[in-house]
Amino acid sequence: MTGPRPVIPVVVFPGSNDDRDAQRALEQLGAQAPRVWHTEVELPRETAGVVLPGGFSYGDYLRCGAIARFSPIMRAVAEFASDGGLVLGICNGFQVLTEAGLLPGALRPNASLSFVCRDVPVVVERTDTPFTTRCTPRQELTIPVKHGDGCWFADEELLAGLEERGQLVLRYGEGANPNGAVADVAGVVNENGNVLGLMPHPEHAVDPLLGSVDGAQILGSLVDAARLSVAALV
Amino acid sequence: MKATVLVRPKPGILDPQGQAVESSLRHLGFEVGSARVGRLVDVELPTEDRAAALDALGRMCEQLLTNPLIESYAIELDGVPVEGVAVAPTAVGPESDGA
Numbered sequence: 001m002t003g004p005r006p007v008i009p010v011v012v013f014p015g016s017n018d019d020r021d022a023q024r025a026l027e028q029l030g031a032q033a034p035r036v037w038h039t040e041v042e043l044p045r046e047t048a049g050v051v052l053p054g055g056f057s058y059g060d061y062l063r064c065g066a067i068a069r070f071s072p073i074m075r076a077v078a079e080f081a082s083d084g085g086l087v088l089g090i091c092n093g094f095q096v097l098t099e100a101g102l103l104p105g106a107l108r109p110n111a112s113l114s115f116v117c118r119d120v121p122v123v124v125e126r127t128d129t130p131f132t133t134r135c136t137p138r139q140e141l142t143i144p145v146k147h148g149d150g151c152w153f154a155d156e157e158l159l160a161g162l163e164e165r166g167q168l169v170l171r172y173g174e175g176a177n178p179n180g181a182v183a184d185v186a187g188v189v190n191e192n193g194n195v196l197g198l199m200p201h202p203e204h205a206v207d208p209l210l211g212s213v214d215g216a217q218i219l220g221s222l223v224d225a226a227r228l229s230v231a232a233l234v
Numbered sequence: 235m236k237a238t239v240l241v242r243p244k245p246g247i248l249d250p251q252g253q254a255v256e257s258s259l260r261h262l263g264f265e266v267g268s269a270r271v272g273r274l275v276d277v278e279l280p281t282e283d284r285a286a287a288l289d290a291l292g293r294m295c296e297q298l299l300t301n302p303l304i305e306s307y308a309i310e311l312d313g314v315p316v317e318g319v320a321v322a323p324t325a326v327g328p329e330s331d332g333a
Contacts, residue, residue: 062273063301070298099301106304113250153247153304180248 006048006226008086009036011077011093013068016055018090018203025203026051029216029223038071048226049086050077052093054146054201064107064149065095074100086130086229087195088222091147094187094197103190103197104162105154110147111180117146119212121173122186122200129169129189130225131196134217141214143200145178145186150199152181152188159183165191170198235279235287238310239299242272247304275299284311 008031012019019035026033033051034044043050057068068074074096081087081102089097097103110116119142124135135141154162159182162168170187177184179199187198202215243249249270256269277294279287288309295307309316 062298066298066301106301108248108304109250111248111250113254151248155246155303158303180250 003227004230005030005032006223006230007032007034007044007046008049008051008223008226009034009044009047010051010053011036011038011071011073012053013038013055013057013071013092013096015057015059016053016092018054018092018201021201022051022053022090022203025206025215025219026223028206029220031223031226036073038068038073041072041076043073043076043080046230047080047085048230049088049222050080051222052077052087052089052096053203054091054093057092057096060092060149063095063099065092065097065099068092068096069100078102081190081195084192084194086222086225088131088218089195089197090201090203091145091150091199094199095149097195097197102195103188104158104167105152105182105185105188107149107199108151108153109149110151110178115146115148116150116178117144118178119144119205120178120186120200121176122198122214123171123173124169124217125171126166126169129193129196129221131189131218131221132169133224134221139217140173141205141217142212143202143205143215143218144212145200146204147179147199150179150181152179152185152199154182154185162188167191167193169196170200235282235284236312237277237279237287237291238313239275239277239291239295240272240308240310241275241295241300241305242307243270244304244306272305287311288316 023033171184202218205212205215252270259266
C-alpha cells in the first residue's frame, strides 16, 4: 500500500530499550516514527498512532509499568486513545497500558520465575482489528518474547467478558505458553479495538536476518490503519 | 505519623515467588503449609491525624501502591494494625497455584 507516511511516535520512558527497534521497524514499514520523551505533554502534530515500546521503565520498580503510567505523556496518550486513536503497547508498553487502565488484566511474574527469551508461535484470533488486518484468520505468527513478567491475568468474570467480546486477539500456540498467562493470552485489545497490548515483540521480527518477518504483519497493519485514519481526515 | 502498607497477592493469584520460597523452606527441613510473597511499604506522613492519614493511605493504595485486580492491602499506623481498613482479599477464580 502506498500513500503518505503516517506519524506514529514511539514513547521513550527512562528504561525503555526497544524504542529504536520499534522506530526502525515502523519506518521500514512506511511510517514516520519520531521518538518522544516521556516528559512531553503533547503528542506530535498529525499523530496517527502511538507505540509504547518494550524495556524496563523506571527499573520495573513497584510493579512493571506502575510508575511509567504517571509520566506526563501518558495523559496525552490516554486522551488520544479515548478519542479512538491507535495505541500499541509492546511488552513493557503492554504492562504500562494495563496499569493505566487502558487495557484489561494485569501482568504478573512468569509462572516459571525465569526470564524467557525465545521465538514463540502466536495465533491470530481476529483479523478485523487495526493491528491484524494483514494477517489471515488463525494464522500462526512466529515472534520472539523476552520478559520476566508476562503472565497475563484476568479473573474468571473478566475473562468471560473478554472472550465474549472477542478482545483476546492473540494467543500463544497450543502448548507454547511461555509464561503461564491465563487462557494462553499473548495480546488483548480494549473494548473499542483501538488499543492493543502484546507481550511478543513484533519489532524484533521484521527482517529475515532476525529469523522471522512475521512481526511486520502486526506493525504493518498498524501502519496501514494509521495511514487510513490520516486519509479519512483529508 | 509512621504507616506501613502491606501488599499481598490475592488468593487464587499464581504466586511463583511464594512457591519458590515455600519449596526452599521445605528443602531446609521446615514444615510449611504454604508461603506467599507480598510487599511492604513504609510511609512517613506529615500528620498526626489518624483519619486524614488513613484517607490518604487508602487513596495511595488505590492509585499506586497496589493493583486492585491482583493485590489486597492492609495498613498499620505506628506499628498497630488498623482494623477494618484491610481490603478483604477476595478470591479471584480457581486456585491455580498448584498447577
